[in-house]
Amino acid sequence: MFTALLLFTQLVITQFVAQPSNLTTKRGYAGINVRYKQVPAGICEQNPNVRSFSGFADVSENEHIFWWFFEARNVDPTTAPLTIWINGGPGSSSMIGLFQELGPCGVNIEGNVYDNPYSWSNVSNMIFIDQPTTTGFSYSIPIPGFQDSSTNEIVALPNATCPDYADTTTCGTYNVYNTSLTANSTVAAAPNFYLTLQAFTGAFPQYSSNGIFFATESYGGHYAPIFTRYILEQNELNTTGTAFIDLRAVLVGNGWFNPILQYQAYYNFTSNYSTRLHQGGNTYGLHYNASIDAYVFNNMYGAHNCLDQLLDCNTYPYATNASDGTGNQVCSAADSWCYNQVELPYDNVLGRDEYDIRYLTPDPFPYSFYVDYLNRADVQSAIGAFTNFTQGSSITSTAFSGTGDDARETGVTAAVEYILDHNVTFVMYFGDADFNCNWFGGEAFSKTLTNTGTYNNGSAGFANITTTDGITHGQVKTAGKFSFVRIFEAGHEVPFYQPLVSLEMLNRTIQGYDIATGTTPLTSDYFTKGPVDSTYINGNATVTYEVLPMNATYNTTTNQPNPPYDVASERNNDDGTSSFSSGGKLLTRLHHAKLDFMKAKAKEAELGVPWSSSKRVVQKKGRHMLFEESGRRKKQDHGHVWKQEM
Template structure:
């Protein structure tokens, strides 16, 4: 079989590496045993690779959870407190198949990369207030790998294995590089199947770096994290019970405190309907209606017609057969979700046309540089989203399954875990209208009678509203696409800081615990409407700058990107956290893993 594979197309890749080259296996990794005797290979990352704050350490490496599953991590110490006393927060992106380097470099990590490839400071980094651990999960995602192979990308976008690390003349223009062998059996094919590997990765890291895991643990995610967050943490809690009764000797109890999920994909039956709600009726708060009456009618029929999306998704979630769920997801995605793409709108920010330069993606060039890969001990080139993983999940129809996400969330709340769901209200892909219904379906005590109130932040600007009862909250963030920490970095950081310290989201002044009497007071619905002032009706240039004061592109591009990124915002303004972009993010829809961020 191996010889056949070597001569054939092995799989597909979504994001082709920039500056691709064959990666030399690192020789400077230290091997340590984590909990459960899991091998952890790691190194201290040189200062300035991403973290620019003096004396704030960074580590990267791999947890070898199986012989063919090597999970990449990148850890950053807390900046503003003693790291040994700070809490540990893990961040994972969604997909399924998306790298957490998206979150690190586009959203909430300690650095960004400017148009010239320079590393610049992110003043709104979440490691200001917590130790941060970014994990590429499951195997084959991002820098994680199963088996590294020399390869090129065929004209059909397939990964083709080469006999050795030499790029032949016929492949000179076909992105020769080292990639993970895209074998679906060497990665997870569902959320529930991925949960044990995430738990093992945490066991490995915490055992190798016990000084950073002595206090509470927080889990933050987005997008397909609406599946990952509830299910992974329910698994962590179930493992904790086994540890406490002595059934898992050698494992560490993970003291889970907080779960944060941004623009999550939780329940397809609700959220496919929310596509119609967001674009047709009652519509979005930007007063933008993308379809004519004919397309609106087509979408309605594709949703509710006999045997169509709604019926197929019900059949998936009652019968559970992989082929039924996979077919349902393909139908719903093509007929309900995709029409917005046909209008040239960005699913992740309905205000923008495609190609959309925001958030910026040129950090991928940096991640595929030899200097960076040597600095972090990488074994493979970087791709932002892995098709083998997405296809594996697609084969089981995981995207179309609710899979117990709501019940798992309810259970976490009942156990006293602080759960915060938040959503940028310009995102169509995992939009806030569906997210709000999900939040109510959790049925957290007192949540149904709570009201929306403004979120106050240090800049004295209202960035959104929150509805909260005790240790469960749902926040709508204004003027934000799918990746809230990019579009609204200040409120994202302050929400995060409040939640991990057990404080209310609205003000950060009330202590929160399970069963406490805290409940927000206000209107039953969040009624603020932005209107279409920030909706773009022309395609933006690739070098556009996003201005977080204007909630849109700068009128001119005259500001130096490095100066803008590094500039602290004034206390009374939302300010500007922006860079220029060399190229836009993905502008096509894959047939898998649609919640890519």
């Protein structure tokens, strides 16, 4: 028996997973086998006439990439386009996007599945891919194990029998801890993503006959440019046995594009003092006081501090591994320093959710009840799972941390320009309440692109986005096939907060029309007219000043929680959607809150910055500590306590 540092992302009741034996096998393009099964109606998609499949692309002997596909609802699936969705992390499962944001279903507090009327599958075939290996349901080598309560590590077991000394609720099937069986950088992850597309489109050619669209978020700001460039380059190589991937557009939500710009945006977003800023910081009026502002400013711009370290990092190439690569060590150290000294003070001082600054932590939105649902034996059997489900992979995040990938620009700027040069539409969209990958950093990145035509020469401006409800949910600045979108009153996972405008944005992109109105075909000389900067001030009307209960529900019409918060019933919102609330015990979330409280207090002492409230708890959703939802990435190198994924 051996111990491996494989860690839970959430404390859930698990079980040993019965290995599926009823999967159908097909050979895809590039010689990649696909194993799959049809998923029964009701597991997610509620309409029995809309088919769903889940399975694996066997990209190597010990690398099996999980995917879950849904036919288009309102379009003939054999003539509909195919939209690919991946979450970020690195190591964040795309089940986050499926169940929390834009898939056909969600899961309520009672564990019941409900329909999402704004699913992106309304207008497109959808495939959600867990990548790289060990992310979500993707697996390398499944092993039986249990969680050691004293270390929160997974202890491997000799067989699928839970011993007396183990916590029976944590005995289950997990990936063997081996970082060589996953990617350790964005560049390294690209080939297997490409092979997964080759596998699926070869096994199911009828679902991608009308073009392919690629959507992602968060660390997708790294993934999407590099993956897309790789796909386009492979198309040009035209290797025997592969198929042309007809990629027509890329959409990235709240992306982490250039860390040099994004780390500076952490200061800009929370400062009300710097003359460099438009708006004087974020548009919700949630800023640092003068002393904290000065503290963070020095940490960002002082000699040998964050900016200098990031610039130094980005002079080095990747090395083969972290142990012999000076550049990897420099970049990993820079990212750790910048996180602790520039990003983390936000959590410790303001006590607000990095992924939606309108809410104090712990933030109940978006809902995470689907995690327990995906660890039910009947659900795992229905989708052909080989392992239990975790929202984020500590194996993958550790591998990426070793190369300092998060701190590297990694060729993202050149890749976006390459994509635009190849006539592929590129859309950057940002929820303006997100701090983690905030729109200030995204807009700064957009201004560095050199081939966006009128976008950066003062001609193009921000125009309001008109939608079918007659409400302005955001603004867009477009030049040719490049668009930057700011979505109002939305956090990191935009489709959860603003589902209508998100769906219409996708549909207009698919149809080749402008995002602003959906009526004008995109041409090389098209550009939106309006002010050069987006100057809308949200104010604090939707900002909360008390911690919400974990059973709170969100109203996408009012952009606020639904009162009251303790009604144990399903109810219909004004917009026709259903909300669920219950007074039931949420032991998992409370357990997380307690653990993160202890972590945050430890970091407070390390940083020497004041604690803001006796009620506040740090709730990290993806970057650094993968707590519950999606996120950019997790820190794995701040000492053992930080290696626990929540």
